[in-house]
Amino acid sequence: MANLPETAGPLYEKVKEYILDHIISGAWGKDQRVPSEHELVSMLGVSRMTVHRALRELTSDGHLVRIQGVGTFVAPPKPYSTLIEIVDIASEIRTRGARYRADILLLESLQPSQELLAAFDFATRKAVGHSMILHHENDMPVMIEERFVNSDLAPDYDKQDFSAITTYDFLQKSTPLTEVEQVIAAITADEETARMLALEAGAPCLLLHRRTWTGSTVATVNRFTYSSRYTLGSRYAPGSFR
Structure with a gap:
């Protein structure tokens, strides 16, 4: 099981930080599919609601692209x-x-x-x-x-x-x-x-x-x-x- 950042704050913020760390480090490159909600729940040991909120906010902020029925991907730099x-x-x-x-x-x-x-x-x-x-x-x-x-x-x-x-x-x-x-x-x-x-x-x-x-x-x-x-x-x- 992966470890979440040891920072203060709600769990969904820690999930966001975990995902952003992987994007910024290049571990998850642009246009790469990120783990699904189900996979992140299993990896991080948090609830599906927590993961869903983290992914939703990262998508709203432009870090991720979610395509219905396909998956969630690292967003390319904004044109x-x-x-x-x-x-x-x-x-x-x-x-x-x-x-x-x-x-x-x-x-x-x-x-x-x-x-x-x-x-x-x-x-x-x-x-x-x-x-x-x-x-x-x-x-x-x-x-x-x-x-x-x-x-x-x-x-x-x-x-x-x-x-x-x-x-x-x-x-x-x-x-x-x-x-x-x-x-x-x-x-x-x-x-x-x-x-x-x-x-x-x-x-x-x-x-x-x-x-x-x-x-x-x-x-x-x-x-x-x-x-x-x-x-x-x-x-x-x-x-x-x-």
Whole structure:
């Protein structure tokens, strides 16, 4: 039976420390499957509830990745995505030397809701392009991209092959952005989001709302939902963005 750290505090904190020690030492490398709850209970001589809480908190903190029906794995270092600068996630991932893959979940033309009409500043109802794409890094889902696109500016959006060209590249050529509005919020994953991002329901995520303009016309209204495996940030000179 393995020995838990001889530190003060509740048992689940000692279990967390035991697991973190193995990760930090390299005994359990990134993407390696860690022992199951049952195995840890047997190894450490603690209750299943104690182990479950330790694994849940380590997952929430980004140290572990739990995939329903598969197991728990050591999380890789968090990829870093720029927040202010508008860049292509496919290029970001490949620049890090990682494998990129996209699943096209939806590509259609639809009549917008009243909320979307307001977001586009449309005076009359008109169809917009709509896509939903699931982005993967090293075969792990990291971001759900949902876009609504002004069909006056990009009329063939819903007819593109986004397995051959990214939405970013197509829109840059079709309707170059001149202004951007971004709002980011912390959310918890609902069941569908959790399923798509291979998370547990209720896991923390980041939701980035973005609108872009070409001239004075709203070009796109977007929602990007990032797994907690991903980090957003930026570096820029003061005065560069106003």
